[in-house]
Amino acid sequence: MDLRDQLQTTLRGTYTLERELGGGGMSRVFLADELRLNRKVVVKVLAPELMQGLSAERFEREILLAASLQQANIVPVLNAGDSAGSPYFTMPYVEGQSLRARLARGRLPIAEATSILRDVARALAYAHERGVVHRDIKPDNVLLSRGTAMVTDFGIAKAIAASATGPRGATLTQLGTALGTPAYMAPEQAAGDPNTDRRADFYALGCMAYELLAGRPPFEGKTPQRLLAAHMTETPKPVTDLRPDAPPELARLVAQCLEKEPDARPQTADELLAALETISTGDATRQAALPAILIGGRAMLRRALAFYAVAFVCVAVVAKAAIIGIGLPDWVFPGSLIVMALGLPVILFTGYAQFVARRAATGSPTFTPGGTPTAATRGTMATLALKAGPHLSWRRTALGGAYAVGAFVLLVGAFMLLRALGIGPAGSLMARGRFTEREPVIIADFAVQHTDTALGAVVSDAVRAALSQSSMIALVPPPEIAAALRRMARPANTRLDLATAREMAQRAGVKAVVDGQVTGVGTGYIVTLRLVSADSGIELASFHESGDGPRGLIDAADQLARELRAKIGESLRSVQASPPLAQATTASLEALRLYSQAQRANGIEEDPQAAVQYARQAVAADSNFASAWRLLAAVVSNANGSRAETDSAIEHAYRLRDRLPEMERLQTEAFYFFQGPHRDRARAIAAYLALVERGDSTVAPVNAGEVLRTEREYARAESLNILAQRANPQAGITVGNAVEMELDQGRVDSATRMLRAWEQRTPTAHGARLHEIFVRYASGDTAALQRMLDSLQRSGDLTFRGWGLSGQTAMALLHGRLGDADRLAREQSALVPRADAQRLGEAISRATVDAWFHGPSPNAVRAIDAALAEVPLQRIAVADRPYFDAATAYAVAGDADKAASVIAQYRREVTDTSRLRTQWGSLHATLGAIALARGDAKAAIDEFRRGDVAPDGLPSRECAPCVHFALGRAFDAAGQGDSTIAEYEAYIATPYWLKLFGGESPQINFGDALVRAGIHKRLGELYEAKGDRQRAASHYAAFVQLWMNADPELQPQVEDVRRRLARLGDTEGKRN
DSSP states (O other): OOHHHHHHHHHTTTEEEEEEEEEOSSEEEEEEEETTTTEEEEEEEEOGGGGTTBOHHHHHHHHHHHHTOOOTTBOOOOEEEEETTEEEEEEEOOOSEEHHHHHTTOOOOHHHHHHHHHHHHHHHHHHHHTTOOOSOOSGGGEEEETTEEEEOSTTHHHHHHHTBOOSTTOOTTTTTOOOSOGGGOOHHHHTTOTTOOTHHHHHHHHHHHHHHHHSSOSSOSSOHHHHHHHHHHOOOOOHHHHOTTSOHHHHHHHHHHTOSSGGGSOSSHHHHHHHHHHHHHOOHHHHHTSOGGGTTOOHHHHHHHHHHHHHHHHHHHHHHHHHHHTOOOTTHHHHHHHHHHHHHHHHHHHHHHHHHHHHHHHSOOEEOTTSOEEOOOOSHHHHHHHHHGGGOOHHHHHHHHHHHHHHHHHHHHHHHHHHHHTOSTTOOHHHHTSOOTTEEEEEOOOEEESSOTTHHHHHHHHHHHHHTTOSSEEEOOHHHHHHHHHHTTOOTTOOOOHHHHHHHHHHHTOOEEEEEEEEEETTEEEEEEEEEETTTOOEEEEEEEEEEHHHHHHHHHHHHHHHHHHHHTOOHHHHHHSOOOOSOSOSOHHHHHHHHHHHHHHHTSOOHHHHHHHHHHHHHHOTTOHHHHHHHHHHHHHTTOOHHHHHHHHHHHHHTGGGSOHHHHHHHHHHHHHHSSSOOHHHHHHHHHHHHHTTOOSHHHHHHHHHHHHTTOHHHHHHHHHHHHHHOTTOHHHHHHHHHHHHHTTOHHHHHHHHHHHHHHOTTOHHHHHHHHHHHHHHTOHHHHHHHHHHHHTOSOHHHHHHHHHHHHHHHHHTTOHHHHHHHHHHHHTTSOOOHHHHHHHHHHHHHHHHHHHOSOHHHHHHHHHHHHHSOGGGSOGGGOOHHHHHHHHHHHTOHHHHHHHHHHHHHHOOOHHHHHHTHHHHHHHHHHHHHHTTOHHHHHHHHHHHTBOTTSSBOSSOHHHHHHHHHHHHHHTTOHHHHHHHHHHHHHSOHHHHHHOSSOTTTOOOHHHHHHHHHHHHHHHHHHHTOHHHHHHHHHHHHHHHTTOOGGGHHHHHHHHHHHHHHHHHHHHHO
């Protein structure tokens, strides 16, 4: 009887065979109906010839073990039996296709291949934990159904192998029965190793993975015997040779699975699965934060999101262009963004709904003990998505988005139409006939409900400045208002309230008055603006805006003026084209414009010279512009400009501070006490911190940090600077301060990282280039610094050239090249015209350098005399006179009497006690230098120590290393070698940044370039005298390194030190 007929006879009453599905060397496969449960199942029956030499009892035990496997990626065994000696078993019928059929269409995409391998690895992990090994993993035994891979024939090969009853040591292969498939068999399995274990499945999985990626197995085109031999002896090509886009980690995993030795493969399925999960899901933390629909990606969702992103950008660009080009209202842009933003959750929900529906229909099934597949949807969102799924599609979503955009466009069109027709709230006053082009308007003083009553005038002036830009409104100018008041027999300073303005308008035939009110709310304001009929007092239009702080107040006034212009009927394009008002307390549009430009040059473009020029023009346009005076003081100070100009500007701003809102008033007071002629650091810090408490997170924290830096309170200064950086990350001043504070504390690496980030953001910023000099000097990389300075010197930018020449001058002095230093300094002086104070300072500096390197001399004294004769101190403003430079130069040159004479002149001419306090350190440092010139080392030590602590008990604003150097000189003159060493070593240990750039008084800090080499030489001599040869040699070597290329006139000192070094080396050698 035929096998099928025999099987049907056995299954009669339980199953009805429909058709044969296929089979292989071990079995035949039939599709059957299970009569009682009315479901389709697959019946597999082993070939009769395979049963020769098998134990039916042992086969049944293995089948029962395989039947215990109940996992989503395993096709379970439902039933088993025997048909005339041929074992059979049943499994669920899985709709879909085999992986072999899928491969017939070509190799798989990476994501699909990885997903299938992951499912198979899950099946292996589950089975291996229960002691079941498949032994025949191949594409034919993997079924694809509803997006899930399921492994079939689990344990059948193992069952056959376990039930073999041949001679001891014989394999089924030797018995003439082929188990497994040669193209996928592990070497140990091909060799008939009785200890073959789960790792053979990993090898077979590697072969299958190779085929999924490359489109062919590792070995092909051979007879079965040669295939088995290849598995045992040959190494396959790397899968990346056939599939270059395969992820490297996946290629490595495939190669590991194909290792000949089982110990070299993954040892557990969990290990294999973990590797596959990493490859397929990427970073777990990032994926966990995404909606489930996005994990792994869906092509349609990706396309929808890409289309949405493009549409979003296009709509935003078109809306903005329409506002600028056509003159649509400002709310069109945010409105269009809101409409588009509403589309994103719709797209995501559409994708999620389809995902849930697809998962419910095609997700990995689980099975009941009876073999029935089950599926479940969990969670409220998933349930909602499943219900909405039938009603959602990508086409409907796209159409919905198009309808939403179209409706918004219709809304905008309707608004513009109503505005043009004068209908409803959108209608313009001109369309209604309530206003005519160039209609004269009087602006009344705004009422104020706030402690600062000047705000009314500020806002009305700001509104006037804003409305003056309109082509539709003719403002009655202030001179005409003053004349009208005289005709009304009113004083010129009469407050122009609404009643007075209406009376004036009626007399002059003006139809409308602009009136308003400013109400203080905490640190902010609410500003109301009304357009009132002069005759009837009827309110024609009304608007209100809120603003936070002074800048917000002016911005609110600007916005209210724009809204009024639009309501009157002016072209929206014209309204939008008007430049914004800057924060100000002036009625002068020109002054306001210049002030805004000065702010931009100072804070964004980092061009201090341009900022100075704009600020000067702003105060020239309006001498009562307090904000501009304060800004001028700041930018002149930042640009190292005239001390006299800085003092004058901040004095103006301080006198006008009552006209400013509270925040700007505090800013002015803080700057005045920090940088002005009447400095008081305690009051400056108090004012700056009050600003910070009131919400100023930009200027106040920066300046407060600057004050704290002078007190060496770096931690507090850093925290305030961080606050300012958060408020405005692009502001160059905050980044520069952060770099400087890192250098203050010797953290050069951190400063370098900050600088690199700054240069990447704004590569052309002047401040970044300047701080590059600081950082390179601090790092000690003189070669790199020299290359940069050379580049700056060749720049076409005068500022860069000046920095380059200045830095090169310092480097030349540092290395003892005095001729080069003099030449470079003169070249720098010739770049731009020099004021008297600068010319005198440069001449004194040259004389000081000469005396410093060559010792006191009458020639140096005569050079200073000549400089003072050419530019007498009396020709220079008192605030800019270089008293201390001149006195120190005389002292270094050896003429203590002339130095003392200059200091006496200083005390006669500078009587301002606050200025004397701020110059306390400079004065006593100079007095110490004079004492040294007279040979009174003890007096010099006292003066230097006195100058290091200001009268208020706080640290002097002089740099710390300068004091170490000065005290070192004094102790050396006093013959106190140990104290000299301590002070000089403290100087050397101080960050280079502070030694070169710290402090305000070059008369103490001659510059690290002047003194560093000499300090090393003197330390070497002192250590040598103490018998400390190692330290002496170290400092001598540092000196030689610095001056190896010094001018010929300095080479005798270098040769002397070289001899000392050699002598120390010889002595050390003899000791050893």
